[in-house]
Amino acid sequence: MRLENKIAVITGAGSGIGRETALLFAKEGAKVVVADISERGGMETVGEIKGAGGEGVFIRLDVSSIEQAKQMVKETHERYGRIDILIINAGIVQDALIIKMTEEQWDRVINVNLKGAFNCIKAVVDVMINQGSGVIINASSIVGVYGNIGQANYASAKAGLIGMTKSLAKELGRKGIRINAVAPGFIRTPMVGGVPEKVLEMVKEKTPLRRLGEPRDIAYAYLYLASDEAGFVNGAVIPVDGGLVL
Secondary structure (H helix, E strand, O other): OOOOOOEEEEEOOOOHHHHHHHHHHHHOOOEEEEEEOOHHHHHHHHHHHHHOOOEEEEEEOOOOOHHHHHHHHHHHHHHHOOOOEEEEOOOOOOOOOOOOOOHHHHHHHHHHHHHHHHHHHHHHHHHHHHHOOEEEEEEOOHHHHHOOOOOHHHHHHHHHHHHHHHHHHHHHHHHOEEEEEEEEOOEOOHHHOOOOHHHHHHHHHHOOOOOOEOHHHHHHHHHHHHOHHHOOOOOOEEEEOOOOOO
16 A cells, blocks of 8 residues: 555546556555546546545546646645645647648647646645645656657657656755656557557567557556655656667
8 A cells, every 4th residue: 555545636547547547546545536638538437446445536627728727636635635646647649740730739739748737737736835745747758758750749748748847856846745757658558549550560679578568567657656665756757668768
């Protein structure tokens, strides 16, 4: 029970990595707020948490809206009186080569993946400062470190999250708040569902562990960073990619 009685907010918890993380955190004793734009997905996650004997609640959240982020934090704080962990996991892709990428595609990815992180952190930071503790974890990507063809918008957002993580680690560490990031490689989630199988096979061949990542691989990285075992880890960006970019 590494997170016993901790209050954890997980964005994008209606599917994929977010759902796996929510289930794992609940198993480890956390009370989980499932924050997702999809009510159906979010409620399914809550149902799985409760079915396994855990505690979870759904709050609908579009992370690109600062007002919705503030309302989510308000509801969580009113219910539990504190917020110990914020996992900023929500994200989207809208891939295109730059010659074909529209302004709408650029703005949407930046607004969800980068501004969404700002909105959630901005909304929660006063709560964590007042309680003198907190853990924030951003979902970056190896694409944010090394780039990728057709993903200038996504790579820019994920690189921005790395800069945000390192900057806020310096700002908030003195307040008792740790902030870190995880940089996943290719993980079997709905987000990579549109990638041709032959491309995924090439990725596996280039990965020393000879497989794609599973959502649990990222969930366990989040768990470590959220736990007291990582109490001296701050401003780190941890790659979880099977050695793909060595």
